[in-house]
Amino acid sequence: MSEGISTKRLVTRLGLLVVGMFGFGFLLVPIxxxxxxxxxxxxxxxxAAYEGAGSVVDETRSxxxxxxxxxxxxxxxxxxxxxNELVMHPxxxxxxxxxxxxxxxxxxxxxxxxxxxxxxxxxYFHKTECFCFTQQVLQPGERVEMPVRFIIDSALPGEVRRLxxxxxxxxxxxxxxxxxxxxxxxxxx
Numbered sequence: 001m002s003e004g005i006s007t008k009r010l011v012t013r014l015g016l017l018v019v020g021m022f023g024f025g026f027l028l029v030p031i032x033x034x035x036x037x038x039x040x041x042x043x044x045x046x047x048a049a050y051e052g053a054g055s056v057v058d059e060t061r062s063x064x065x066x067x068x069x070x071x072x073x074x075x076x077x078x079x080x081x082x083x084n085e086l087v088m089h090p091x092x093x094x095x096x097x098x099x100x101x102x103x104x105x106x107x108x109x110x111x112x113x114x115x116x117x118x119x120x121x122x123x124y125f126h127k128t129e130c131f132c133f134t135q136q137v138l139q140p141g142e143r144v145e146m147p148v149r150f151i152i153d154s155a156l157p158g159e160v161r162r163l164x165x166x167x168x169x170x171x172x173x174x175x176x177x178x179x180x181x182x183x184x185x186x187x188x189x
Contacts, residue, residue: 057091058154061161065152067096068166075171077102077110077138090124091154098131098146098167102138109176110136110169117164124153125163135172 065088067081078101088094102108112132116122127133131146138144152163 056154057089059089061090061158062087063090063152063156063160064162065094065096066162066164067098068164069098070166070168072168072170075110075169076104077108077169077171079110079167079169088152090152090156093128093149093151095129095147095149096165098148099143100136100138100146100169101143102140105140107137107139107173108171109173110138111172112136112167112169115166115168117166118160121152121156121160121163124156124160125165126151126153132167135176 064085066085067083069080071077071079078099080099082097082099086094086096098112100110114127114130114132116125127148127150129147129149131148136144136146148165150165
């Protein structure tokens, strides 16, 4: 009888362990986002709500902003900025246009994930408008210009003279197909 009780106790403990592991795995993404936001790591930047006090233009400094675009494995779109870099003053609002083209014969959905380097500068880089805030749906053969409007806070540490804004473009078509009903979105021939 004690062997049956110990087996039951073991199964219960293993079941609780599985539930705990699932819960921990489920919470990892929000925990990661909170930690990156709190510590400014992994190039996480603040979104459209920036109305910062550091928005006074500092014309005594110039910052070189480089733009990098990559595509995740399996992404067939062409994607990139209109220019590789620009020079600006902290506190100044600037814009860069990225272009994307869907060369396939099917509608596709993409999501761009941004990153800022050096990571200590991410807290001073504020996007006020960005194609990365939403998923992009492109029809077959469609080409689109997508702006990113941003401000570099004038409180940016003086030793930072160069920033890199990088985007990785991911194909999320399969994940979004059911909710967007992509088949009905195709243009009639």
